[in-house]
Amino acid sequence: MNEKIDSGDLPLLSVNNLVISFAHEDGIKRVIDQVNFELYKGEILGIVGESGSGKTLSCLAIMQLLPPGAIIASGQILFRDDTITDLLQSSEEKLQTIRGNRISMVFQEPMSALNPSHRCGKQVAEIISLHHPEKSTAQIKAEVLALFQKVKLPDVERIYKSYIHQLSGGQLQRVMIAMAIANKPAVIIADEPTTALDVTVQESILDLLLALKDDFNCSIIFISHDLGVIKKIANRIVVMQKGIVVEEGLTKNVFENAQHLYTKALIACRPPLDYRLSRLPIVQDFINVPESEHAQITQHLKVSDETFHARLTSLQKADVLLDVQNLSKYYPAQKSFWGKALSYTKAVDEVSFTMKKGETLGLVGESGCGKSTLGRAILRLITPTAGKVIFEEKDVFAFSNSEMRKMRKHMQIIFQDPYSSLNPRMKIGEAIKEPMIIHNMYESNEVRTEKVMALLDVVGLSRDHYNRYPHQFSGGQRQRINIARTLSLNPKFIVCDESVSALDVSVQAQVLNLLMDLKAQFDLTYLFISHDISVVKHISDNIMVMEKGKIVEKGNSEEVYHHPQNQYTRRLIDAVPK
DSSP states (O other), X not given: OEEEOOOTTSOSEEEEEEEEEEEETTEEEEEEEXXXXXXXXXXXXXXXXXXXXXXXXXXXXXXTOOOTTEEEEEEEEEEESSEEEETTTOOHHHHHHXXXXXXXXXXXXXXXXXXXXXXXXXXXXXXXXXXXXXXXXXXXXXXXXXXXXHTTOSSHHHHHHOOGGGSOHHHHHHHHHHHHHTTOOSEEEEESTTTTSOHXXXXXXXXXXXXXXXXXXXXXXXXXXXXXXXXXXXXXXXXXXXXXXXXXXXXXXXXXXXXXXXXXXXXXXXXXXSSEESSOOOHXXXXXXXXXXXHHHHHXXXXXXXXXXXXXXXXXXXXXXXXXXXXXXXXXXXXXXXXXXXXXXXXXXXXXXXEEXXXXXXXXXXXXXXXXXXXXXHTTSSOOSEEEEEETXXXXXXXXXXXXXXXXXXXXXXXXXXXXXXXXXXXXXXXXXXXXXXXXXXXXXXXXXXHHHHHHHHTTOOGXXXXXXXXXXXXXXXXXXXXXXXXXXXXXXXXXXXXXXXXOHHHHHHHHHHHHHHHHHHTOEEEEEESOHHHHHHHOXXXXXXXXXXXEEEEEHHHHHHSOOSHHHHHHHHTXXX
């Protein structure tokens, strides 16, 4: 189908009865089932759902960039530009004139989507030259620099010559957006473009996309698992669950009067900002009770101000577990010809604080403010420049290597990316058991194996999972594996370093609930590091706000959120999608 049209009120893009399957060991598995949605000219359509719901796969079908093994069993994807084109019936030659030209895509992870061996400017220039071979090298470079200015990148000449490892996550996402708008497309598909970014950078990217939509008169499909982001940017919402569209409507209507049980559950899973909950509701909570009782689910979980302040009072009476004194970590910023440091970047700059036994202290700030560096320095995973860390009245930095190895049992970390912190060649049961072997815990391998089985139960996994490999698990399950491995040493203090930031809202709720349950069960103390102040507020007793290596504000979580004293804290809070 490829005919001239008068678009009128017709959708710019129509996905009709799309069915996608994969060949599976048990036969053909259908992963997208009769999906329908439309995108109109000038609108932003939000597609929301948990990981594995089919959001990205449906949009990769639009671009005809499906992974190997995917089978489009049936359906139409009609693109009404100057002509009507069924993208599923188009030749590769025809698709090449549309991809990156009339329909473009901003991928979730720019570090993976961009080529590390080519300069950023060259990669954007390549998109323009591919569709406009008549343009000269000088013309294309001028266009790329103008695009970099359009997406508000600083020092565009430097960015043009930079490789991706030389730029921040927010800058890389702007390069990706510049690439997507290079040929003034009619449709931009933005696949989780703000997931790994802190709230202020996220806000700037959302504002940029809104501005570009108006400037280029284009339409945007915005894929996200973050309902707050979708609420801010989208005109209409499509909610997907297990490859099916379960709800569709205007953003305002869906948020104020969701019809489908799954949509209601997703909205309820978000950490609330105007009250406290003892734990977050999860999707199963709504599925397992009659609809008439849904309103009571959240009500039963609310924590009163009196209960919260009683908790703070009891913490004040607890023993000090950790005392950080004037901790600093500097990195050479400039060196002389002989390698001597001429100036320094102060990643952590004379930070001091104490933590009581059983406390959860939230550490929040933008990317690059020094949060993770502080956490790693406390654990002596990196060597500090100056300062002291006193753990249970012992100076951690005075320990010999052998003494520090013994101390590691008590001070542990849960990393942000559960996949890269697991050995892909090691079965997860062995990965959980490994720390026990290293620290010579328990009298036999049989006892250690039984301890691993018990830990799998504790973190909500099955004992049958023991002999599986990391790639056989979802992101939320892999984070549970990491938590089980951390618990295998019976630690007293855990640094949670952005440990839920890559998880969708319902899985995030499950992991946060698990962390709170484990804290009560094992009397744990957490330093909880995150750029998401809504998550930090939910889980923390007290909050520290970090900016440029320094602590600029500290107080109990309700006080810091509702009555911030520092301008930087207010900016972080204002950037949270409401």
